[in-house]
Amino acid sequence: MTRKTIAALITFFLVSLLSTAAMATGHPQASGHSKADEKGPAILLVTFGTSIPSAQAAFANIDAQVKKAFPGMEVRWAYTSHIIRKKLAREGKLLDSPEVALAKLMDDGYSRVAVQSLHMIPGLEFHEIHTNAKRFEKMVGGFDKVFVAYPLLSSNDAMDTVVKILPAAMIPKERTPGDAVVLMGHGTHHTSDAIYSAMMYKFQNADPNIYVGTVEGHPTFDEVKALLVKKGIKKAYLLPFMSVAGDHARNDLAGDDPDSWKSMLTLAGIECVPVLKGVAEYNALVDLWIQNLKTAMKHLE
Structure with missing residues (x-):
């Protein structure tokens, strides 16, 4: 085996090792996104959900206020409640779980996502959302950055x-x-x-x-x-x-x-x-969620 062949094999081994390490540590190389085709950032609003039509006024208000604060940005929704998603599906209204919504954003080419919890307190659901969302940041082909913004009463x-x-x-x-x-x-x-x-x-x-x-x-x-x-x-x-x-x-x-x-x-x-x-029907209080979302956006820069 010639010195040139040995050098080539060593170079190949080192490149393979570095690529594997990048994927294991969540290095941006693992995302598969380039600056040329990168979309984002996107916003995912996550709530427990409701099947009561009149209660939807609160979500409509949040949606409007978020889009006003972040004009032109992709804004999507997810419901954590399987029961409510199933009930709405029977009525022809399809809502995603947080995990499915994140997978769709990833598949659509977004590399950075701010996930805003619309819960009142950082309870079990918030921690589950945070854990699962961050896993999308670590997988091969996943997001470059995911930041989960806090609920209303978090400090x-x-x-x-x-x-x-x-x-x-x-x-x-x-x-x-x-x-x-x-x-x-x-x-x-x-x-x-x-x-x-x-x-x-x-x-x-x-x-x-x-x-x-x-x-x-x-x-x-x-x-x-x-x-x-x-x-x-x-x-x-x-x-x-x-x-x-x-x-x-x-x-x-x-x-x-x-x-x-x-x-x-x-x-x-x-x-x-x-x-x-609901609390989310009052803009003075919705603005507190939006301030948390603005903090999240800074972490995506």
Whole structure:
């Protein structure tokens, strides 16, 4: 074997080794994108989803505000709920899961994606979205960069900002200081459920007649009801502390069944005024999600 042949074999071996290392470490070479054919960045808005037509107003508003903030940019949607996707599919409305939506963006030639979680808190769903989205960054032929932007209540500063903005944005102007405002959050078994208790504390410091309860976590409805009764509250505005006024808002919060919050508070002698608009229908609060998305975009540069 000649020296020239040996040198050629060594060169081939080193090139192969470097290519393999690049793919293993997620080096940009592994993406298969060149500057000439690169698209992007793109935005993927991810939510639990809703099958209630009237609740879609919240998503339509977010979509409009995001496209206004990022003109000309590709904006797509994904629902994390398999049940809601399946239900909508029967109605002829096809929604992707986050994983399918990311795969489509990758197949369409986008190399950078900002994924915006439209959840209220960084619970289990947010962490699943983050884990799976980042895997698209590591696979061969995957994205160069993926950044998952935070939900609404993801830091102490974010919580303080919501406490400052929400009353003027969401609470009806006819509400008097003696009237209670009850915000219904979803709640979760994830440790991030503690955020709702933190928000209760912060709202109470700002306005002693604003309360936060949850459907599946803490504070519980019974805890909130006990506080209202003890204080002698005669009237309460009921608002969903969720991105949309979906099934929980229309049934668990404001429904006519005996076990709804409205029915149980009415039975306790408290006049109830439901306000069935999701958080994402108010631009002052949508802007906080958009600020998180702008941060994500900086990480894609």
